[in-house]
Amino acid sequence: GAGVSQTPSNKVTEKGKYVELRCDPISGHTALYWYRQSLGQGPEFLIYFQGTGAADDSGLPNDRFFAVRPEGSVSTLKIQRTERGDSAVYLCASSLGGRIWTEAFFGQGTRLTVV
Amino acid sequence: SQKIEQNSEALNIQEGKTATLTCNYTNYSPAYLQWYRQDPGRGPVFLLLIRENEKEKRKERLKVTFDTTLKQSLFHITASQPADSATYLCALAAGGSGNTGKLIFGQGTTLQVKP
Numbered sequence: 001g002a003g004v005s006q007t008p009s010n011k012v013t014e015k016g017k018y019v020e021l022r023c024d025p026i027s028g029h030t031a032l033y034w035y036r037q038s039l040g041q042g043p044e045f046l047i048y049f050q051g052t053g054a055a056d057d058s059g060l061p062n063d064r065f066f067a068v069r070p071e072g073s074v075s076t077l078k079i080q081r082t083e084r085g086d087s088a089v090y091l092c093a094s095s096l097g098g099r100i101w102t103e104a105f106f107g108q109g110t111r112l113t114v115v
Numbered sequence: 116s117q118k119i120e121q122n123s124e125a126l127n128i129q130e131g132k133t134a135t136l137t138c139n140y141t142n143y144s145p146a147y148l149q150w151y152r153q154d155p156g157r158g159p160v161f162l163l164l165i166r167e168n169e170k171e172k173r174k175e176r177l178k179v180t181f182d183t184t185l186k187q188s189l190f191h192i193t194a195s196q197p198a199d200s201a202t203y204l205c206a207l208a209a210g211g212s213g214n215t216g217k218l219i220f221g222q223g224t225t226l227q228v229k230p
Binding site: 004033035040041042043044045048056058059091093101103104105106107108109 | 158
């Protein structure tokens with residue numbers, strides 16, 4: 001596709017369940033980012049991949065959160081034992097990557113609601 | 116701690132006027148600062164980047180200034196139109212110069228342009 005695609009667009013889950021959120025970046029983009037956005041707030045950094053490896057995972061709030069990008073393209077954000085406080089919009093972005101900054105393109109987000 | 120602040124109150128202006136949004140930061144020495152637009156239910160869209168050695172940058176009706184002494188950026192939209200109504204986010208690269216995926220966002224300012 002032409003842009004960053006995130007699925008599902010909405011996810012409602014019960015407290016304690018496991019969820020996976022998927023991100024399909026723009027083809028050829030080596031850098032991929034996950035952010036989380038609560039209502040009325042700006043996006044909050046979670047993790048950044050350069051290729052297959054996590055270059056910076058300092059934003060992951062705790063060990064219930066984990067993300068993978070096994071082939072350097074699609075990424076999955078995994079949340080175990082979900083809590084109501086995990087409810088937010090999870091945004092994925094991708095960019096060309098490399099040493100020089102290039103524009104990041106965001107997906108439309110996955111709205112996660114934990115009930 | 117590092118902090119970015121934008122006017123939390125919505126900005127309401129009349130069509131044709133210039134909108135000015137403010138972004139202040141503390142405990143940072145960013146190499147560059149970015150501005151994004153976000154519409155409801157959508158991911159942020161990149162608008163402009165300004166580097167620490169640039170005082171001002173323009174793109175069509177948009178103008179950004181960056182004062183590293185005041186630790187402030189101003190974002191101007193001239194000849195505003197109702198279609199400019201959105202939330203505008205400023206963001207700093209947390210890791211200094213170079214390509215870092217870790218952007219720190221402000222909470223955003225909502226602009227409403229009335230016809």
